[in-house]
Amino acid sequence: xxxxxxxxxxxxxxxxxxxxxxxxxxxxxxxxxxxxxxxxxxxxxxxxxxxxxxxxxxxxxxxxxxxxxxxxxxxxxxxxxxxxxxxxxxxxxxxxxxxxxxxxxxxxxxxxxxxxxxxxxxxxxxxxxxxxxxxxxxxxxxxxxxxxxxxxxxxxxxxxxxxxxxxxxxxxxxxxxxxxxxxxxxxxxxxxxxxxxxxxxxxxxxxxxxxxxxxxxxxxxxxxxxxxxxxxxxxxxxxxxxxxxxxxxxxxxxxxxxxxxxxxxxxxxxxxxxxxxxxxxxxxxxxxxxxxxxxxx
Amino acid sequence: xxxxxxxxxxxxxxxxxxxxxxxxxxxxxxxxxxxxxxxxxxxxxxxxxxxxxxxxxxxxxxxxxxxxxxxxxxxxxxxxxxxxxxxxxxxxxxxxxxxxxxxxxxxxxxxxxxxxxxxxxxxxxxxxxxxxxxxxxxxxxxxxxxxxxxxxxxxxxxxxxxxxxxxxxxxxxxxxxxxxxxxxxxxxxxxxxxxxxxxxxxxxxxxxxxxxxxxxxxxxxxxxxxxxxxxxxxxxxxxxxxxxxxxxxxxxxxxxxxxxxxxxxxxxxxxxxxxxxxxxxxxxxxxxxxxxxxxxxxxxxxxxxxxxxxxxxxxxxxxxxxxxxxxxxxxxxxxxxxxxxxxxxxxxxxxxxxxxxxxxxxxxxxxxxxxxxxxxxxxxxxxxxxxxxx
Numbered sequence: 001x002x003x004x005x006x007x008x009x010x011x012x013x014x015x016x017x018x019x020x021x022x023x024x025x026x027x028x029x030x031x032x033x034x035x036x037x038x039x040x041x042x043x044x045x046x047x048x049x050x051x052x053x054x055x056x057x058x059x060x061x062x063x064x065x066x067x068x069x070x071x072x073x074x075x076x077x078x079x080x081x082x083x084x085x086x087x088x089x090x091x092x093x094x095x096x097x098x099x100x101x102x103x104x105x106x107x108x109x110x111x112x113x114x115x116x117x118x119x120x121x122x123x124x125x126x127x128x129x130x131x132x133x134x135x136x137x138x139x140x141x142x143x144x145x146x147x148x149x150x151x152x153x154x155x156x157x158x159x160x161x162x163x164x165x166x167x168x169x170x171x172x173x174x175x176x177x178x179x180x181x182x183x184x185x186x187x188x189x190x191x192x193x194x195x196x197x198x199x200x201x202x203x204x205x206x207x208x209x210x211x212x213x214x215x216x217x218x219x220x221x222x223x224x225x226x227x228x229x230x231x232x233x234x235x236x237x238x239x240x241x242x243x244x245x246x247x248x249x250x251x252x253x254x255x256x257x258x259x260x261x262x263x264x265x266x267x268x269x270x271x272x273x274x275x276x277x278x279x280x281x282x283x284x285x286x287x288x289x290x291x292x293x294x295x296x297x
Numbered sequence: 298x299x300x301x302x303x304x305x306x307x308x309x310x311x312x313x314x315x316x317x318x319x320x321x322x323x324x325x326x327x328x329x330x331x332x333x334x335x336x337x338x339x340x341x342x343x344x345x346x347x348x349x350x351x352x353x354x355x356x357x358x359x360x361x362x363x364x365x366x367x368x369x370x371x372x373x374x375x376x377x378x379x380x381x382x383x384x385x386x387x388x389x390x391x392x393x394x395x396x397x398x399x400x401x402x403x404x405x406x407x408x409x410x411x412x413x414x415x416x417x418x419x420x421x422x423x424x425x426x427x428x429x430x431x432x433x434x435x436x437x438x439x440x441x442x443x444x445x446x447x448x449x450x451x452x453x454x455x456x457x458x459x460x461x462x463x464x465x466x467x468x469x470x471x472x473x474x475x476x477x478x479x480x481x482x483x484x485x486x487x488x489x490x491x492x493x494x495x496x497x498x499x500x501x502x503x504x505x506x507x508x509x510x511x512x513x514x515x516x517x518x519x520x521x522x523x524x525x526x527x528x529x530x531x532x533x534x535x536x537x538x539x540x541x542x543x544x545x546x547x548x549x550x551x552x553x554x555x556x557x558x559x560x561x562x563x564x565x566x567x568x569x570x571x572x573x574x575x576x577x578x579x580x581x582x583x584x585x586x587x588x589x590x591x592x593x594x595x596x597x598x599x600x601x602x603x604x605x606x607x608x609x610x611x612x613x614x615x616x617x618x619x620x621x622x623x624x625x626x627x628x629x630x631x632x633x634x635x636x637x638x639x640x641x642x643x644x645x646x647x648x649x650x651x652x653x654x655x656x657x658x659x660x661x662x663x664x665x666x667x668x669x670x671x672x673x674x675x676x677x678x679x680x681x682x683x684x685x686x687x
Contacts, residue, residue, distance in 0.1 A: 003525055007521040007522070121353050122351070123574070125573040129576065141555065212518060217576060218518065218574050226517065262522065265511055265512065266512055266513045266522045266526070267511075267512035267514060
């Protein structure tokens with residue numbers, strides 16, 4: 001039982017990190033960014049490229065080198081997110097939502113097959129792998145790397161939450177998600193804030209990608225696709241557009257999957273997770289922490 | 298009004314003429330199989346193998362092996378008294394939709410024999426396509442029992458079938474005395490075929506018992522659910538029958554969780570990358586596999602020729618693809634024509650043609666008489682022969 005909870009918590013923290021970017025972007029420009037999962041993949045491959053070019057890294061420096069590469073990869077992927085927003089989404093901001101959605105799907109394919117063309121279609125082994133001794137806590141098998149990765153994820157999420165609540169940019173993000181024209185009229189530089197949102201969201205996805213690469217040891221150009229869908233599910237469960245909802249949804253989805261796999265068997269894991277998504281969309285579309293928005297005439 | 302109708306009619310007539318005459322062999326009015334009787338035309342051999350996706354490395358070995366055979370045969374004079382062989386390759390990507398598109402392209406290109414087929418799940422839907430076009434298939438790698446069960450007269454398998462692989466697994470289990478076995482597959486045709494067969498054979502034999510038979514979803518990174526299930530069941534041997542990417546991840550996560558039993562993989566996971574993905578825990582992992590080039594006795598010259606021609610060492614299924622082309626060429630020569638039925642009769646009549654896996658004679662079901670499976674083991678990241686089960 002504790003093993004189930006721990007496995008669910010670990011996978012859930014990855015989902016939460018990626019769902020955050022999804023939720024932020026949806027909240028601010030009402031776009032479901034299908035390319036978001038591929039930014040996770042891009043982050044992993046950027047880190048892979050950097051670590052491979054360094055040659056051999058002694059095991060004692062592996063955590064340090066990983067942290068450095070993590071931050072560099074976050075910056076580079078954040079920049080990629082900004083470029084994508086500028087050229088694929090901003091021109092379509094006042095177009096029907098369908099056009100924006102299709103553009104996102106296009107960006108997703110460009111990222112996937114672009115990486116495949118450059119780095120090859122075969123799965124690659126990550127040069128730095130976090131190996132750790134396994135120890136038992138309350139009946140669950142836990143390794144040190146798992147704890148370290150979850151701590152990093154938690155720190156990033158806390159930082160983001162503080163940023164949204166306490167800084168002026170965070171306040172601007174919240175106001176733009178409520179009323180974009182009104183914010184513009186109040187003197188907020190909407191374009192700059194949206195760019196910053198994309199930067200942060202993409203950086204978080206890249207962080208998750210680098211950590212997944214280091215932990216599981218294996219990356220391939222399609223790894224972002226299914227993760228993107230799961231993160232979308234997590235964001236919907238928690239309440240799309242809501243930052244705390246995304247974190248909650250991610251962790252919940254991790255638990256749901258772990259329990260689903262335990263009760264129905266490993267092959268039913270995805271079926272169970274997406275069935276829960278459909279249930280939420282029909283019964284409570286605003287998610288757990290979402291508020292019902294009433295149109296006032 | 299009259300002008301517009303005239304324009305529309307002219308357009309329709311023009312389009313019909315274009316469609317009918319473009320590429321006569323592939324157009325709407327052209328014939329399906331372009332088996333021309335032109336004595337100078339090349340004899341086309343097609344193969345649908347994975348060029349992209351996670352099985353792409355094996356696809357490359359297969360293409361090279363086949364190309365080597367084509368080059369050797371052409372240098373020795375070709376087939377049917379001097380006609381050169383031409384190899385056409387299409388991508389299956391281990392995906393049923395892609396393989397169907399590839400097979401259709403080969404049919405309209407006018408291939409005479411198909412010598413491809415790696416992922417059984419992707420090869421299965423191409424069988425009726427080649428059958429309708431009366432093109433014999435010599436399948437060098439895909440070996441799910443479902444391919445045999447289709448009962449199509451144009452399908453020939455030269456890789457040991459899933460049933461033969463399960464028998465080899467059982468033989469090894471009994472030899473090593475593994476009392477409890479866990480079977481894990483990835484829910485695809487080839488993979489679940491082997492676990493179903495292996496479970497049936499183990500239960501029928503009665504000495505060992507199957508304590509777990511479960512599936513995972515391929516393409517993911519986190520396999521904690523199956524690791525939990527295996528640790529709870531505590532078997533003496535885990536038999537993974539899927540492909541190497543998932544296999545490597547499962548082995549790594551099992552070893553991290555503290556699993557101390559033995560692990561065996563089926564031939565879909567035999568690739569050097571599995572050791573990279575699994576990490577140091579891959580040492581000592583067994584595999585049921587038909588012989589690879591480096592485990593076949595007497596294949597050193599062949600390996601040297603391959604390395605010289607393609608600048609890289611041969612890998613799994615390069616010898617089978619090489620043999621598939623040679624068998625196809627022999628059948629075409631024996632039949633004396635490129636007619637599908639004649640080639641099929643010639644293939645059925647082959648007795649004792651020498652291949653890397655032994656002398657060839659097809660059974661009534663068009664499978665190998667002897668599977669040729671051996672047990673390999675991972676040592677220092679490479680597969681070496683552990684037990685030839687003779």
